[in-house]
Amino acid sequence: MHRLLRAILTLTALVAATIGLGGPAAAAPSVAELERQIDAAWNKLEPIIEQYDMIHGQLTANRAKVATLNKQLGPLELQIHLSAAGLNDAAATMYMGGQMSRLNALLSAPDPGDFADKMTTLELLAQSERQQIAGVVVMRDKYAADKARLDALVAELAGQDTALAAQKKTIEKQISALQKLRQQVYGSSGAVGKLKPVACPVDYLGGPGGTAAKKACSLIGKPYIWGAAGPSGYDCSGLTLTAWKAAGVTLRHYTKWQWEDNKPVSRADLRPGDLVFFFSDLHHMGIYVGGGWMVHAPTTGDFVRMAKIDSAYLPIAGYRRVPV
Numbered sequence: 629m630h631r632l633l634r635a636i637l638t639l640t641a642l643v644a645a646t647i648g649l650g651g652p653a654a655a656a657p658s659v660a661e662l663e664r665q666i667d668a669a670w671n672k673l674e675p676i677i678e679q680y681d682m683i684h685g686q687l688t689a690n691r692a693k694v695a696t697l698n699k700q701l702g703p704l705e706l707q708i709h710l711s712a713a714g715l716n717d718a719a720a721t722m723y724m725g726g727q728m729s730r731l732n733a734l735l736s737a738p739d740p741g742d743f744a745d746k747m748t749t750l751e752l753l754a755q756s757e758r759q760q761i762a763g764v765v766v767m768r769d770k771y772a773a774d775k776a777r778l779d780a781l782v783a784e785l786a787g788q789d790t791a792l793a794a795q796k797k798t799i800e801k802q803i804s805a806l807q808k809l810r811q812q813v814y815g816s817s818g819a820v821g822k823l824k825p826v827a828c829p830v831d832y833l834g835g836p837g838g839t840a841a842k843k844a845c846s847l848i849g850k851p852y853i854w855g856a857a858g859p860s861g862y863d864c865s866g867l868t869l870t871a872w873k874a875a876g877v878t879l880r881h882y883t884k885w886q887w888e889d890n891k892p893v894s895r896a897d898l899r900p901g902d903l904v905f906f907f908s909d910l911h912h913m914g915i916y917v918g919g920g921w922m923v924h925a926p927t928t929g930d931f932v933r934m935a936k937i938d939s940a941y942l943p944i945a946g947y948r949r950v951p952v
Contacts, residue, residue: 673928675911677854677863680792682882684855687785690778697775823933824848829900831918836875836952837901843874844915844923850932852925857881862932864913867925868903871915875901877950883910890948898947904937905945912942 828845832838844867853861858870865886869879879886886903887910893902898916906912914924916937925932937944 671907671911674854674864675909676792678865678883678911680789680855681863681865682884683785683788683792685881685885687782687789690782690785694775694778694782697778823931825934826919826921828921828923828934829917830921831900833900833918836872836877837899837950839875839901840871840877840950841900841915841917841923844868844871844932845917847871847932848923848934850925852928852930852932854928862925864925867923867932868913868915871923872901872950875952877952879950883913886913887946887948890950893947893949895947899949901950903948903950905948906942907945908943910945916947 824845828848829838829841833841847858847862847867847870850858851861852863854863855866856862857866862870865879865881865883868886869881872879880889883905887905890903898904900916900918902916904914904916904922906914912924912926914922914935914937916922917934920936920938921934922937923932923934926935935942
């Protein structure tokens with residue numbers, strides 16, 4: 629967790645230096661220089677955002693597993709309790725049947741040689757109930773051990789989640805500064821005409837992929853909001869999971885998970901609904917809508933928009949197809 633905090637602090641300091649937060653006034657940069665600063669700053673911030681998505685997703689999933697184990701442990705504890713009560717009943721039955729006198733005699737016999745007989749008699753006492761308890765105890769202990777490991781993992785993830793949350797104000801300050809810079813270049817209207825320069829989807833395709841592509845197109849104009857999956861705004865992996873949710877498919881909210889969970893596809897075989905990934909660390913992605921176009925949530929201060937998948941500032945890492 630300390631390593632994660634150091635990484636965040638280093639990146640946020642680099643971003644602040646890149647965009648000049650708190651620095652002295654300087655001459656207004658050119659449009660090209662402003663775009664270079666925005667791209668450089670965003671490429672440092674977006675991996676942090678995706679890291680948050682990953683950790684928060686893992687934390688939520690493991691908390692659910694702990695809750696499931698708690699539900700399983702309760703009945704096992706009850707079964708052990710009831711089985712132990714059954715042993716007590718068996719002992720009482722033996723006593724009422726007059727067999728306890730023999731048992732007492734064995735236990736009180738002075739000859740150590742009778743010890744084996746004593747143990748044999750005790751083992752025969754409600755043997756089936758003892759076996760039942762042993763089986764349940766093994767299962768309970770396994771679940772308890774699994775829960776202990778999950779509890780430790782949840783505690784670690786919660787610490788990382790809290791560390792990221794603690795940096796939220798700093799990140800939001802940088803995002804606000806980036807947004808102002810972005811507005812200087814692109815304006816703040818978010819007009820759909822600029823965001824959707826051609827028909828979307830470019831190529832119509834039926835089935836789940838077509839449904840996902842149409843949903844992504846319908847979200848054009850929504851603002852970029854980091855860590856969001858709608859309805860007010862989206863980040864890049866939040867947009868793609870929302871698009872595929874419309875087709876009845878669940879994707880996880882993290883670019884690398886969406887890369888890992890889906891099947892490779894070649895560029896020549898791309899079709900609407902396929903996922904397009906960028907940069908070597910896969911920190912950005914979009915959804916293909918045909919004709920060499922995609923829909924993506926590009927960066928803070930921007931809006932969900934169409935873009936050509938071939939872009940100098942978005943190096944393609946590969947493509948994935950969602951299995952349906």
